[in-house]
Amino acid sequence: MWQATLSTILTLAIGLPGAYLLAHYNFWGKSILRAITAIPFVLPTVVVAASFTSTLGPNGWINRTLITWLDLETAPIILNHTLWAILIAHVFYNTTIILRLVGDYWTLMDPKMIKAARCLGATQFRAFLGITLPLLTPAIVSAALLVFIFNFTSFGVILILGGPIFSTLEVAIYRQTINFFDLEMAALLSVIQLICTLGLTILYARLSRKTHRPLQTNRLPSIRRQQLNWKKRISIVIVITILIIVLVVPLITLAFSSVYKFEPDRGERENISTGFTLNYYHELFVNRRNSIFFVTPIETILFSFRNAVITTLSALAIGLPATWMLTRKTRLTQLLEPILMLPLGTSAVTLGLGLLLVFSRTPFNMRTSSLLVPLAHTLVAFPFVIRSLLPSWTIINPQLRKAAAMLGANPIQIWREIDLPIIGRAILVAGAFAFTISIGEFGATILLSRPEFTTVPMAIYRYLSLPGALNYGQAMALSTILMIFCGTSIFCIEAIRPNAISEF
Amino acid sequence: MLEIIDISKSYESMEALNQISFSVAKGEIISILGPSGCGKSTLLSIVAGLTIPDTGMIRWNGISLTSVPPHLRNFGLMFQDNALFPHRNVYGNVAFGLKQLRLDPAAIDKQVSAILNMVGMKDLANRDVLSLSGGEQQRVALARTIAPKPRLLMLDEPLGSLDRNLREQLLHELRQILTKLEQTVIYVTHDQDEAFAIADRVAIMNAGQLIQIGRPRDIYEHPVSTFVARFLGLTNILEKSIVSVDKSNGVRISEKSLIPVSQPPPKHMKNPRILVRPRGAQLSEHGTLSGILAGISFRGALVDLKIIVSNELQLKFEVPTPSLIPKVGTKIKLELPSDASIWIEDDSL
Structure with a gap:
């Protein structure tokens, strides 16, 4: 609870100046910055945790540099298993949400409002306080709430970075299930969790509907290249630097750590070699420790890939008809909408637990089926699919369909000629989301996966929890692969996303 | 008195304003008239202090406003689409400017209700501004702008988005309110009827240039160029090719048609054209x-x-309604007054 509140406040503190910047100024590299800042949001939690270990962990880059420079015995910054580690990771994770939700809303705000206030005698500060802030409030609150939900249900970050001291409900559920086999306790915690997040989600849905209240006028976002004095320039540079440090540096150190060797592997005491190496990537193809993995790391990639394909197809297969139903405004859909949105309010761990409980006993005994994991992923990805599809589907002007019908098109032709081209991009985006989510999903997988079916995030998690430079390096290597994959997919999503206000 | 001196402004490569100079006397209503994109709104923005000009200066009663920020200028600006604050009700919008003056609430209350009364609102x-009709929003925007008693009031296409009937009605009210407030x-x-109806003087702009400034009647009687003439709906402009000088103090435009005009054209004109006024x-x-x-x-x-008149020329006139209205397709003759035509500069090149 505390952790979530603190994280949210910190995220706001870093995200809001960034949102202002992105909404008001054009500068060189803006679109790249915008795309890069979106990467953390789609990164799997284990990758986030891994990149933090690589940056700020005891063997991380910052500590190593400080040790070398200051000639210290031990790492000066011990963040692992502290609240700070969790806070920083959460800020890293969620700043994008603030940047996007608030930034986009801000872009739509009519600059004339501020001008009007200025002409009515308000100073810059009072215009901000009296006009900008109240107008932005719904967007800020709903973004903050979403961040809070994510922080509240955070699992992977806390499990890996928090250590035994810090625990969210999620982590507690996981521990009760896996460590103590106390399913009843776990179920009880899940119900509490469900109620909390459900409440928060409903609140969020209410608020975000409010931000859809038309801001009126400013139809085309008018960002003009403004004359910048040096004060503005400096503050822009500062904000960009902070954004880059928080959002980009961990990604770079992660990639670096995967190809740089710090210390000899165990059993390699004779010829110590450090420096750049592709060794960790080679090792991914080798099944070295039979006792821990039944499969080589590279096979986990294949397995994850297979999961992702199944997830994408099934999530779209359920998501398309569900969205279609939601676009018809009937009583039934009003009843259905919250139910369809339920998985968003449910955390992955709770979902995993639910599936575990349902499918471990007859008549649904699928506990050993390799389809259980993609099934869980489908449920996790489902709300995102709907959220991607719904906006562009609802904006199809019904007149278009009528016009097509008047021109002699039958319903199938209408769907093919009108609906499909318009929502085609949205379907691609939804698919990409489902795929990315499945590849990186951790919370539900950790409860459901079996050793013979290990996904990439699972493998990273295990490598991270084992000692030794080789394990560490392999974790970094796998994380880098995941990061590159997720980065690519978010770039694709950005490129094909229909021009609407982004929603999460 | 407001003085606008040599104001120029360009955006990237586009020139928005080119050396605009004129002044506005105290209590005067001046209208800036021009097609959209001619730089009118940019000029207002510069006077308000929201945009910084590249060159030139704005002075009020002889004092330069260059370093005075917009909120200290005490100029009111009413925006094209009102820019009402959607999160405040009617009262909150009108009171906003007064609150910035840090008046006590009772005084604000009194002023707001007086002004709302004046605009009939x-x-x-307590209404939500988004629930108001277009005309009502316009009134609230006007009330909000005049509430802090600005020493200069600027209105940017205030009636632009309204339908014709409402526009005429509001224009009339506006004129009354503005005159009453001195x-x-x-x-x-961009509407010449609006400009002529409300203004003491009209300034006509095109493509960032001030083309002509003067009283409505003077501009209508003596437009300086073909742009002004066409903008005011005066389309009887004679091209050079169809004109031949006639000895009887006029020009011949066809075998049977003669138009009286003073000869020769003024020397300062580079491309003189003849404008035939439709009235009179x-x-x-016995028409010529x-x-x-x-x-x-x-x-x-x-x-x-x-x-x-001929294959190349069609002219428009307004004449007193005759007792017997001629039929379309018949031949008619018109007699023109001696001041029917003037020379104007062709600036359409």
């Missing part, structure tokens, strides 16, 4: 201008005539 003080006003519009003509057997009637529309005491 006193019963709607307010100094810059009124920006009369249907007459003859042609075939191409169209006629009845407007009460006057009728508008369209006459084909």
Whole structure:
């Protein structure tokens, strides 16, 4: 609870100046910055945790540099298993949400409002306080709430970075299930969790509907290249630097750590070699420790890939008809909408637990089926699919369909000629989301996966929890692969996303 | 008195304003008239202090405002689409400027209700501004702008988005309110009827240039260029090629048609053209201008005539309604007054 509140406040503190910047100024590299800042949001939690270990962990880059420079015995910054580690990771994770939700809303705000206030005698500060802030409030609150939900249900970050001291409900559920086999306790915690997040989600849905209240006028976002004095320039540079440090540096150190060797592997005491190496990537193809993995790391990639394909197809297969139903405004859909949105309010761990409980006993005994994991992923990805599809589907002007019908098109032709081209991009985006989510999903997988079916995030998690430079390096290597994959997919999503206000 | 001195402004490569200079006397209503994109709104923004000009300066009573930020200028600006604050109700919008003056609440209350009363909105003080109709929003925006008693009031296309009937009604009210307040006003519009109806003087702009400034009647009688003439709906402009000078103090535009005009054209004009004013003509057997009637529309005491004078030339006139209205396609003759035509500069190149 505390952790979530603190994280949210910190995220706001870093995200809001960034949102202002992105909404008001054009500068060189803006679109790249915008795309890069979106990467953390789609990164799997284990990758986030891994990149933090690589940056700020005891063997991380910052500590190593400080040790070398200051000639210290031990790492000066011990963040692992502290609240700070969790806070920083959460800020890293969620700043994008603030940047996007608030930034986009801000872009739509009519600059004339501020001008009007200025002409009515308000100073810059009072215009901000009296006009900008109240107008932005719904967007800020709903973004903050979403961040809070994510922080509240955070699992992977806390499990890996928090250590035994810090625990969210999620982590507690996981521990009760896996460590103590106390399913009843776990179920009880899940119900509490469900109620909390459900409440928060409903609140969020209410608020975000409010931000859809038309801001009126400013139809085309008018960002003009403004004359910048040096004060503005400096503050822009500062904000960009902070954004880059928080959002980009961990990604770079992660990639670096995967190809740089710090210390000899165990059993390699004779010829110590450090420096750049592709060794960790080679090792991914080798099944070295039979006792821990039944499969080589590279096979986990294949397995994850297979999961992702199944997830994408099934999530779209359920998501398309569900969205279609939601676009018809009937009583039934009003009843259905919250139910369809339920998985968003449910955390992955709770979902995993639910599936575990349902499918471990007859008549649904699928506990050993390799389809259980993609099934869980489908449920996790489902709300995102709907959220991607719904906006562009609802904006199809019904007149278009009528016009097509008047021109002699039958319903199938209408769907093919009108609906499909318009929502085609949205379907691609939804698919990409489902795929990315499945590849990186951790919370539900950790409860459901079996050793013979290990996904990439699972493998990273295990490598991270084992000692030794080789394990560490392999974790970094796998994380880098995941990061590159997720980065690519978010770039694709950005490129094909229909021009609407982004929603999460 | 407001002085606008040599103001220029460009955006990237586009020149928005080119050396604009004029002044507005205290209590004067001046209207800036021009097609959209001519730089009218940019000029207002510069006067308000929201945009910084590249060159030139704005002075009020002889004091330069260059370093005065917008909120200290005490100029009011009413925006094209009102820019009402959607999160405040009618009262909150109108009171905003007064609150910035840090008046006590009772005084604000009194002023707000007085102003809402003046614009006929006193019963709607607690309404959500988004629930108002277009005309009501316009009134609230006006009330909000005049509430802090600005020393200069600027209106940017205030009636732009309204339908015709409402526009005429509000224009009338606006004129009354502004005159009553003895307010100094810059009124920006692209509608010449609006400009002529409300302004003491009209400034006509095109493509960032001030083309002509003067009283409405003077501009209408003596437009300086073909742009001004066409913008005011005066389309009887004679091209050089169809004109031949006649010894009887006029120009011949066809075998049977002669138009009186002073000779020769003023020396300072580079591309002189003849503008034939539509008013003052009369249907007459002895007319010097003859042609075939191409169209006629009845407007009460006057009728508008369209006459084909020759293959290349069609002219429009308004004449007193005759007892027997001629039929379209028949031949008619018009007698023009001696001041029917003037020389104007062709600036359409």
